[in-house]
Amino acid sequence: MPILAFTLNDFIGLAYLVASVLFILGLKMMSQVATARRGNFISSAGMALAGVVTLLYIGDNQLISLTWVFAALLIGTAIGLLLALKTPMTGMPQMVALLNGFGGMASLLVACGDYVNSVSRHSHLNPLVLQVMTRPWSELLAVGLTVLVGGVTFTGSMIAFGKLQGLKITPSKPIQFPGQKATIAALLVLCLILSCVMIPTPMSGQWMVPTIAVAALLLGVLLVIGIGGADMPVVICLLNSYSGIAGAFAGFVLNNMALIITGSLVGASGLILTNIMCKAMNRSLANVLFGGVGANEGQASSGSDGAPQGNARQFLVEDVTYLLGNASQVMVVPGYGMAVAQAQHAVADMGKLLEERGIKVRYAIHPVAGRMPGHMNVLLAEANVPYDVLLDLDGSNAEFEQTDVALIIGANDVTNPAARHAKSSPIYGMPILDCDKAKQVVVIKRSLNPGFAGVENELYFRDNCGMLFGDAKKMVTELISRLKQEG
Amino acid sequence: MLNYSLALFGANPAQPVQQIIIALVVFTLAIFIGFEVINRVPVLLHTPLTSGSNAISGITIVGALLAAYSTKEALGHTGEFIATVLGTLAIIFATINVIGGYVVTDRMLKMFKKSPRK
Numbered sequence: 001m002p003i004l005a006f007t008l009n010d011f012i013g014l015a016y017l018v019a020s021v022l023f024i025l026g027l028k029m030m031s032q033v034a035t036a037r038r039g040n041f042i043s044s045a046g047m048a049l050a051g052v053v054t055l056l057y058i059g060d061n062q063l064i065s066l067t068w069v070f071a072a073l074l075i076g077t078a079i080g081l082l083l084a085l086k087t088p089m090t091g092m093p094q095m096v097a098l099l100n101g102f103g104g105m106a107s108l109l110v111a112c113g114d115y116v117n118s119v120s121r122h123s124h125l126n127p128l129v130l131q132v133m134t135r136p137w138s139e140l141l142a143v144g145l146t147v148l149v150g151g152v153t154f155t156g157s158m159i160a161f162g163k164l165q166g167l168k169i170t171p172s173k174p175i176q177f178p179g180q181k182a183t184i185a186a187l188l189v190l191c192l193i194l195s196c197v198m199i200p201t202p203m204s205g206q207w208m209v210p211t212i213a214v215a216a217l218l219l220g221v222l223l224v225i226g227i228g229g230a231d232m233p234v235v236i237c238l239l240n241s242y243s244g245i246a247g248a249f250a251g252f253v254l255n256n257m258a259l260i261i262t263g264s265l266v267g268a269s270g271l272i273l274t275n276i277m278c279k280a281m282n283r284s285l286a287n288v289l290f291g292g293v294g295a296n297e298g299q300a301s302s303g304s305d306g307a308p309q310g311n312a313r314q315f316l317v318e319d320v321t322y323l324l325g326n327a328s329q330v331m332v333v334p335g336y337g338m339a340v341a342q343a344q345h346a347v348a349d350m351g352k353l354l355e356e357r358g359i360k361v362r363y364a365i366h367p368v369a370g371r372m373p374g375h376m377n378v379l380l381a382e383a384n385v386p387y388d389v390l391l392d393l394d395g396s397n398a399e400f401e402q403t404d405v406a407l408i409i410g411a412n413d414v415t416n417p418a419a420r421h422a423k424s425s426p427i428y429g430m431p432i433l434d435c436d437k438a439k440q441v442v443v444i445k446r447s448l449n450p451g452f453a454g455v456e457n458e459l460y461f462r463d464n465c466g467m468l469f470g471d472a473k474k475m476v477t478e479l480i481s482r483l484k485q486e487g
Numbered sequence: 488m489l490n491y492s493l494a495l496f497g498a499n500p501a502q503p504v505q506q507i508i509i510a511l512v513v514f515t516l517a518i519f520i521g522f523e524v525i526n527r528v529p530v531l532l533h534t535p536l537t538s539g540s541n542a543i544s545g546i547t548i549v550g551a552l553l554a555a556y557s558t559k560e561a562l563g564h565t566g567e568f569i570a571t572v573l574g575t576l577a578i579i580f581a582t583i584n585v586i587g588g589y590v591v592t593d594r595m596l597k598m599f600k601k602s603p604r605k
Binding site for chain 1: 505506507510513514515517518519520521522524525526527528529530531532533534535536537538539540541542543544545546547548549550551552553554555565566567569570571573574575576577578579580581582583584585586587588589590591592593594595596597598599600601602603
């Protein structure tokens, strides 16, 4: 029996295995604050290993000259660094959306490039003969699927980016039109059929692959344009998952284990987060994707002009200062409004001021507060709030009854007690922060307008609740100066 | 009869298992590992986890580099040109994903601090 020598390919394969192990370890370490940073570093080491080994493998026997390869790497590095270092923390949701999209686009291009390679090689070898490409069915199918998922990831992410950035062409409220779901279904079926038809007729991919690409890009736009701004945490998780799946499919095209393993890891983690986000809103993924929730965002449900209505009590700055100064436990409940007003530093300063007076200050953070999973945690961490006073849903709800003042800053639907009892409410069943159980509730808000779900918050009309109308940052700053005056 | 149906599905003990089957096995098992590894992440770390796993999905950079790997002589001029453009763009996009993702994740994780013990 011949002894098979240890080849370069074996070496590469083993290096990919090591890289995959580093990714798994890195991800595992990222589930604890103490080890998270090291985990990220280990995972980046895995990426460096995979990249360098691949470069060695390519050597100088490549289609694209190494000059181009390195130029591309340099350009990518420069843009990546610029984005990563210059984006403010409030811009993180957009940034993550953008990067997701780029990953999807890269996978799409990889699949297309690989297809062009095999077609060209064939046309060149048999220019006159009837061209029959011999590639396994699985690789041809994978080309179609990679282009599909990669394309959806790219345009879907770009639309999400636009909505989060507040661009005019992509309004934050859901855009739905008649026949949208049918068009989405038709495009999806078209892509799947073409991917399958390509198997027996590989050469026809020359027009099919571009067709799939166009259909997939359109599909991504249609899928995300119908989803409202506040549902973006779910969309970001889902697109994150898609970008992983696109990578794994690209792995099937190239028969590369590193891509398959890593892509599916990311695909799975994205799905888990998607599921967590959906549960936190008590909605199904289908409802988030196609429900069009938030279409009447910013409009009062009872046809008001946005002026205070009902008999909500209005507080002045001095009332709130008095309440805070005499409390022994304060729970701050931040929401998207805090991010919009960029009030996280002011909020943290106020917290510190209260702490100095021996008042226990903690922060209650709902899983879907903000525009991306964990958005509030990152903003407060940026403002130097230690993470052990940031409580999650269960942690905060265990504390509200002992809380003297619950100070709600820019959160709305996640504090609405209607979710517990009003069966007809669109948010019924959604796990909420039980702010109403605190002795006193103070809400900093610009008006009584309903939140994203378009329902009025009955918390505002409770006896233990008072409103401080105004911009979050301005109001918190005023509270701080007042607290200092009273010293 | 059994032999006949096995032959229909291409089952032949002398033939090695197709690559795709190995790939599917790896794919399926990796998904399960992904579920296990991520399952208990605190809300606190959701954003860094999203951006960190996003960086990992930039592994497609390996694919981009490999797509660039092909013998020059075998390609026609048009094909060569198209493949060059696609490959270069793929590398650029994947690199932004990788570098941007890791750096921004580190930037975020750096900010998470415990309160000083009193």
